[in-house]
Amino acid sequence: MNRRPWLVGITGASGTPYAASVLRGLIDAGEPVDVMVSQAARLTLLDETGHSVRDRHWREDLSGWLERDVADVRYWPVGDLAAGPSSGSYRTRGMIIVPATTATVAAVATGVTHNLVQRAADVTLKEGRKLVVVLRETPLRVSTLDNLRTLAAEGAVIMPASPAFYAGARDVAALVDFMAGRVLDQCDVDHDLYLRWTGTLGAARSGVEWGVRVE
Ligand SMILES: Cc1cc2nc3c(=O)[nH]c(=O)nc-3n(C[C@H](O)[C@H](O)[C@H](O)COP(=O)(O)O)c2cc1C
Structure with missing residues (x-):
């Protein structure tokens, strides 16, 4: 089966830790x-x-950074404007830009695109696919x-990198994972990156370790 990929710019x-957490979440979900x-x-x-991520050594660089097997990952050099994601005929599930700069947001909003991240996001919007902008x-x-x-207005999901504190995070990594988890929620990708709100104030702080409920 030829599964359609998520593009991550x-x-x-x-x-960049948000990007790592999103990528790990996608890889761990088998996407x-x-x-x-x-x-x-x-x-x-x-x-x-x-x-570092070097075009010629991306496989070892990405697996070293993410501490994951990157067998199901494809890498496109950002200067390669003939790459698959630059065409709408290259089928994807959508795209996540994480983190997103104001410069890339401006390029995609105006359609004046200069690199593959910007072009792929432009294509994602014109094809009516999901675009998440962190x-x-x-x-x-x-x-x-x-x-x-x-x-x-064109359908992109705008997600400012602003993690919430209600889920009992005890360190920065947990806040990063919370944000990444909210991004994956938008993409309907299963994960256990954060503890979901249960409707009980303080539940995350009392008797609950991060991501693991303590009986
Ligand atoms: C260390 C560092 C941190 C930066 N942080 C931000 C940031 O948080 N948000 C932002 O919009 N630009 C930030 N910039 C500026 C962008 O990198 C710059 O505008 C760049 O041209 C964006 O190019 P790109 O969108 O193709 O990645 C930062 C630059 C550096 C060197």
Whole structure:
């Protein structure tokens, strides 16, 4: 069976751990994934995690960063505008941009695209497929708000990287996983990245370890 992949575009906003958590969640759920990494994202990735993603060594680089088997991952160099995701005839389930920069948001909103992440997102929208945009920036210019509004009006799901604190997170990794879990919820991908709200105030803090209910 030829399963359609999720496209994941990583751009040069702070927050590359969100990308790692989303990718691990997709891989752990058995979802095929196509990965694209912008040039600026290579800088943020190196700065925030110490990891590199090189076009020629992407397999070992991604598996080292994600600590996962990347057999079901396909990688496209961001400068390869002839890559599969640059065409609407390349079938995908949709695309997640995580983290998303204001620059990439502007490019996709205006349709003036300069790299494969931007083009693939443009294609995702024109084909009416799911586009999830995990923006990381603060504060926001009016132009960015306008661009986000444009994307939302075209059906994109705008998810500012703003994790919630109600799920009892005890460390930053848990907050990152919460955000990634909310992204995967939008994609209808099963995961156990965070503890869901049960309707009981304080439940996550009393007698519940992160992701594991303590009897
Ligand atoms: C260390 C570092 C952190 C950055 N953080 C952000 C950020 O949080 N949000 C953002 O929109 N841009 C951020 N930028 C700026 C973008 O990387 C820059 O606008 C770049 O041109 C975006 O290109 P891309 O969208 O193709 O990745 C950051 C840049 C660096 C070097």
